[in-house]
Amino acid sequence: MKHTLQQVFHSGKFVVGFSIFMAVLLIVIIYPLIITNRPLQILSQGTFLPPGIYVNVYDSLGSTRYILLLDDAAAKRIASKLSEDDRLAMQKWLVATGLPENEVDIQDTIKLLGQWESHYDPQLNVAGLTNAERNYYIRLDVSLDGLLSTEAVIIAGKNPDTGALEEKRIVELTDYVNVSQVANVRVLPLGTDNFGRDVLTELVKATAVSLEIGLVAGVIATLIGLTLGLLAGYIGGLVDDIIMFFTNIFTVIPGFVLLILISFSIGQEQRGPFTIAVVIGFTSWYWTTRAVRAQVVSLRNRDHVNLSKLSGHSIIHIIVTDILPYIASYVVMALILQISSGILAEAGLSILGLGPRTTEVPTLGLMMQWAMIYQAQILGKWWAYFPVIVVIALITFSMNLMNTGLDQVFNPALRE
Amino acid sequence: MKGYRKYFLNKLLWFLVTLVCAFLLNFILPRLMPGDPVAAIVARLAQGMSNATGVQAIYQQYADLFATNRPLLEQFFIYVRNVAQGDFGFSFSQYPRTVIDVIKSSIMWTVCLQFPAIIVGWLIGNTLGALAAYLRKGFDKVLMPVSIFVSNFPAFGMAVILLVIFAINLKWFPTSGGYGFDLIPNWSWKFVWSVIVHYQLPFWSIVLIIIGGQAIGMRSMSIYELNADYVKYSRFLGIKDRKIIGYVFRNAMLPQVTGLALSIGTMVGGNLVAEIIFSYPGLGSTILTAVLGGDYPLISATTLLITLMLLSATFIIEILYGFIDPRIKAAQSD
Numbered sequence: 001m002k003h004t005l006q007q008v009f010h011s012g013k014f015v016v017g018f019s020i021f022m023a024v025l026l027i028v029i030i031y032p033l034i035i036t037n038r039p040l041q042i043l044s045q046g047t048f049l050p051p052g053i054y055v056n057v058y059d060s061l062g063s064t065r066y067i068l069l070l071d072d073a074a075a076k077r078i079a080s081k082l083s084e085d086d087r088l089a090m091q092k093w094l095v096a097t098g099l100p101e102n103e104v105d106i107q108d109t110i111k112l113l114g115q116w117e118s119h120y121d122p123q124l125n126v127a128g129l130t131n132a133e134r135n136y137y138i139r140l141d142v143s144l145d146g147l148l149s150t151e152a153v154i155i156a157g158k159n160p161d162t163g164a165l166e167e168k169r170i171v172e173l174t175d176y177v178n179v180s181q182v183a184n185v186r187v188l189p190l191g192t193d194n195f196g197r198d199v200l201t202e203l204v205k206a207t208a209v210s211l212e213i214g215l216v217a218g219v220i221a222t223l224i225g226l227t228l229g230l231l232a233g234y235i236g237g238l239v240d241d242i243i244m245f246f247t248n249i250f251t252v253i254p255g256f257v258l259l260i261l262i263s264f265s266i267g268q269e270q271r272g273p274f275t276i277a278v279v280i281g282f283t284s285w286y287w288t289t290r291a292v293r294a295q296v297v298s299l300r301n302r303d304h305v306n307l308s309k310l311s312g313h314s315i316i317h318i319i320v321t322d323i324l325p326y327i328a329s330y331v332v333m334a335l336i337l338q339i340s341s342g343i344l345a346e347a348g349l350s351i352l353g354l355g356p357r358t359t360e361v362p363t364l365g366l367m368m369q370w371a372m373i374y375q376a377q378i379l380g381k382w383w384a385y386f387p388v389i390v391v392i393a394l395i396t397f398s399m400n401l402m403n404t405g406l407d408q409v410f411n412p413a414l415r416e
Numbered sequence: 417m418k419g420y421r422k423y424f425l426n427k428l429l430w431f432l433v434t435l436v437c438a439f440l441l442n443f444i445l446p447r448l449m450p451g452d453p454v455a456a457i458v459a460r461l462a463q464g465m466s467n468a469t470g471v472q473a474i475y476q477q478y479a480d481l482f483a484t485n486r487p488l489l490e491q492f493f494i495y496v497r498n499v500a501q502g503d504f505g506f507s508f509s510q511y512p513r514t515v516i517d518v519i520k521s522s523i524m525w526t527v528c529l530q531f532p533a534i535i536v537g538w539l540i541g542n543t544l545g546a547l548a549a550y551l552r553k554g555f556d557k558v559l560m561p562v563s564i565f566v567s568n569f570p571a572f573g574m575a576v577i578l579l580v581i582f583a584i585n586l587k588w589f590p591t592s593g594g595y596g597f598d599l600i601p602n603w604s605w606k607f608v609w610s611v612i613v614h615y616q617l618p619f620w621s622i623v624l625i626i627i628g629g630q631a632i633g634m635r636s637m638s639i640y641e642l643n644a645d646y647v648k649y650s651r652f653l654g655i656k657d658r659k660i661i662g663y664v665f666r667n668a669m670l671p672q673v674t675g676l677a678l679s680i681g682t683m684v685g686g687n688l689v690a691e692i693i694f695s696y697p698g699l700g701s702t703i704l705t706a707v708l709g710g711d712y713p714l715i716s717a718t719t720l721l722i723t724l725m726l727l728s729a730t731f732i733i734e735i736l737y738g739f740i741d742p743r744i745k746a747a748q749s750d
Contacts, residue, residue, distance in 0.1 A: 251678060252434045253441070254726050256685025257719045261445045264707065264715055344570055348689045351572055352700075353707040368572065372693065377576050378591060380584065389573035396568040404564065404632075 004329075007409050014405025020398035024207065024391070031204045039205035039362060043186070044196035047374065048381040051191040051199075056184035060177045061155060061169060068176045078109055081143050090116055093137060096126045113148060116141075191383045193367070194374035199383055206362040207391055210343050213277040213363065214395075217342030220281025222335045225288025230319055232289070233296025243289070250286040258283045259345060263354040273356040273363060280345045288334045295327045329410040333403050340399040347392060364392050423738045431731045438723040442716060443495055477505060504717040510705070515717045518702060523721065525594050526698035530687055531729070533619050537626025538676055544627065545634025546665050549642060559631065567628030571686035575621040575693035582617060589617050592695035618694045622687050633675055637668040670741050677733040681726050688722075 008014055087106040094104050097119055106112060122138050152172045156165040179185055190199035232243040262279050263271060299305060299322075308318045343364070349355050350365025351372060358366060367388045371377070376384035458475045486494075498504070504515035544563075548556040566574075583591040595601065596610040641647070641664045650660045691700030699718055706714035 248430065249434050249437045252430075252681070252727060252730055253438045253723060254681030254685055256681065256688070257438075257723050258441065258445075259685075260703065260715065261442065261719055264712070265445050340568070344686075347570055347572070348686060351689050351692060352704055372576075377580055377693075378584065380580075382580070385576055389570065389576060393565070393569050393573060396570070397565050400564055400568045 004409075008406060011405035011409050013401050013408065017398040017401025017403075017405060020394055021402065024394060024398070025211070028204055028208045028211065031201075032208075035201060037198065037201050039202045040197060040360075042196045043188075043198055044192045047192070047194045047196060048376065048379065048384060049188065049192040049196070050381075051189055051383050053179070054186045054188060055179060055182055059183045061171070063177050063181045063183070066176045066178065067172070067174050069174055073173070078147060081147055082109065086140055087112065089136070089140070093126065094119055097124065110148065113144065116144065190387055191381075193384050194370055194376070199367075199387065202362050202367065203364075203387055203391065206364050206367050206388070207395075209273055209361045210346060210364040210392075211339075211395070213273055213280070213346045214339040214343040216274065216277035217280035217284065217345070218335050218339035220278060221285040221338045221342070222288055222331060224282070224285035225334065226292055226331055228285070229289045229292025230296055230323070233293040234300060234315070234319060234323065236297075236300075240293075244293070247286045247289045247293075250283075251290065255283045256345075256348070259349055260352065260354060263349055268357050271355070271357050273361060276346060276349065276356050277342065280342050280349075284338060284341065284345070288331075288338065291330065291334065292327060295330060296323060299323050299326055329406065333406050333410075336399050336403050336406075340396040343392065343395060364388055420738055424735060427731060427734050427738070431727060435724070435727055438727065439499075439720070442720050442723070443492060499720070505713045507706075507711055507714045510709075510711075510714075515713050518714060519699075519717060519721060522698050522702045525696060526688075526691070526700070527725070529615070529618055529691070529696065529698060530622070530684055533622035533687070534626060534676075534680065534683055536619075537623040538630050538672075540623070541627040541630025542634040542669065542672055545631035546638050546668065548631065548635045549638030549668075550661065556635070560635070563628040563631040563635075565628070566624055567632060569625060569628075571622065571625050571690045572693050574625055575618070575690040578617050578621045578624075579693060590614055594697040614694075614696075618690060618696050621690050621694075622683075625686070626683060629679075630672065630675075634668060634672055637671055638665065641665075641668045670737075673733065673737050673740065677730045677737070680729050680733075684722065684726060 009018075090112060091101075091104045091106050094115055095101050099115065099119065104112070104115065120137070120141055122134075122141065150173060152170045154167055155169040155171060157168045158164070159166050188198055188200070190203065193199050193202065228243050228247070232240040232247075259279065262283070263276065266275060266279070305318060305322050308322050313321075346355065346363060347365035347368060350363060350369045353369065355365050355369065356363055368385060371381075371385035371388065374384075376382075458471060458478060502516055507513050507515050507518050510518055544559060548559045579591060583589045590596070590613060594611065594614050595607060596614075599607050599610055601607060644664075644667075647660055647664060650663070688698075688700030688703065691698045692704050695701060699722060703715065703718055705711070706718065
């Protein structure tokens with residue numbers, strides 16, 4: 001046993017796969033201990049907030065003010081409001097309203113803004129302008145307002161008695177706050193999803209649930225497959241014929257179709273993650289049965305098994321001590337494959353709208369389905385779907401690497 | 417020829433038996449659920465309906481179609497009769513279209529997308545796998561990890577990534593649909609071109625996934641065969657390398673053909689999901705609308721049809737396999 005493990009951990013592929021899988025598993029276990037937010041809590045109004053650090057504006061006004069004199073502050077401020085595309089658009093407008101093209105220099109910010117201020121008129125009808133473009137120019141004009149100003153901004157509050165505005169605070173252009181001193185800062189490393197939920201927290205929980213689904217499905221499929229394979233292979237005869245009859249039928253009938261039918265028949269209310277896992281397990285056992293049976297048939301007439309029979313051991317004893325150890329490595333490999341295909345099956349079902357009911361826990365497939373239904377891929381909201389794909393790919397990839405590694409250890413013909 | 421006939425009859429028998437079983441499952445599974453399925457379906461369906469007569473009519477149609485108030489055996493014969501006449505009733509989510517009508521408009525899209533993609537992916541994958549096994553060294557070192565990674569990639573993930581890169585960022589291909597939304601199906605050049613352009617992304621997203629899996633399988637089979645005793649013996653006999661390799665790859669190919677037959681079901685399952693990502697007007701998207709609309713007759717008919725298609729494809733491949741592999745004949749004439 002120790003020797004086998006040593007051999008297994010000498011296989012590069014297995015070690016890489018094992019490390020990736022363990023890393024995913026560790027994150028799934030440790031993350032909820034540190035960050036205890038509810039995974040399905042709706043945080044934001046509006047959908048698909050981009051990833052980043054969200055600092056409370058109100059709190060930052062109240063926290064200690066620091067003055068930093070940075071040279072590039074003004075340039076950055078302008079650049080964030082006035083991109084290269086905006087400059088080109090402004091040039092287009094100015095030229096369209098009659099300014100000669102060589103007079104408009106889009107690199108000279110001050111001159112450009114001066115020309116813009118004197119020529120732009122939201123009422124003016126420029127030929128060939130669509131409504132969307134007109135609205136864009138209006139938004140641009142508003143955002144440019146006061147861009148070159150060096151004056152401070154005054155924050156005013158309403159006096160509760162008189163209703164008059166009273167000056168509360170003056171914010172200079174050089175004012176800074178230290179983020180660590182602001183009371184309310186929320187880091188959303190992967191933004192929020194279509195319901196306004198923190199994607200990272202949700203993703204970690206979803207990974208955990210999907211792994212559980214995969215594990216339950218894999219264990220059920222492997223147990224059924226192993227039991228039937230052992231019975232068919234060792235006992236043979238009529239038992240073998242009956243078991244193989246059903247196995248052959250289920251091998252050819254596409255499991256995915258059965259999954260769709262069963263999930264749909266169960267109905268949305270009864271479909272918890274566990275039910276889905278059981279259904280996946282019960283529709284994917286036959287590969288294991290076939291393979292285990294083939295192995296057992298070749299083992300059945302070996303000398304040590306015959307010796308055991310002659311010594312009068314019971315069938316169970318023979319199977320456990322003389323046959324199982326020989327197919328154990330194979331069963332482990334089959335289990336790994338079943339787990340990873342269970343995770344994929346759940347994802348596929350969920351995208352079809354047949355996944356677990358949506359109110360309790362997220363799964364990787366459900367997150368994918370939500371992202372697809374809300375068109376995250378078309379809108380360019382990569383944080384809603386890309387991390388999910390990466391996690392699924394990492395899990396299945398690591399499991400298959402482990403499997404290939406094990407295969408090479410136990411199957412010398414495949415070694416490099 | 418006697419061996420072949422036996423093999424053929426054996427396979428035909430299996431085809432029929434599995435077909436009957438699939439049919440039975442399709443019939444029994446929805447009826448195993450507790451409660452009155454017709455009432456449940458109508459309740460689910462009626463949520464969006466305000467017309468009471470409409471609900472009543474649908475309930476009546478369902479009660480007739482499924483005949484749930486009669487004994488199970490009688491229900492079964494009614495079901496068989498309806499299916500034999502191609503009568504699956506009306507689609508709930510796309511009323512007043514019939515189920516057959518909905519399926520007719522989507523099945524060609526799926527068949528034309530799936531089977532060419534599977535065949536092309538299978539051919540390219542096997543060629544790459546054989547090359548990796550024969551050349552080894554650098555080619556193998558690069559191809560293997562890439563293949564393992566790609567083949568483990570979920571089909572929908574590949575679809576989304578291709579969609580984002582080639583349709584949204586590069587704008588080379590359209591994002592969704594089977595043809596331009598402003599066109600009506602006809603045989604003009606414009607329409608055919610639009611279909612071809614829309615075909616590319618779904619096609620390649622399926623092909624890429626299949627290449628990976630097949631390359632891995634072919635590589636290990638070829639390595640196994642290259643180390644077989646008959647190869648060494650042939651070398652001792654002085655047979656030319658080229659000829660030996662011909663034997664080796666032919667032998668390595670045979671299990672791959674069976675593999676193709678067996679895994680077609682799995683492949684199509686994943687590919688149906690990829691169709692949804694591209695809103696391709698095939699059976700995958702039909703299933704999605706059916707699920708979202710609680711459209712039981714449509715789901716039942718679609719799954720039955722997919723099963724029938726896959727069973728036939730498997731059957732055809734196995735028959736061809738009988739002609740390719742001489743060992744089949746030998747095994748059957750014992």
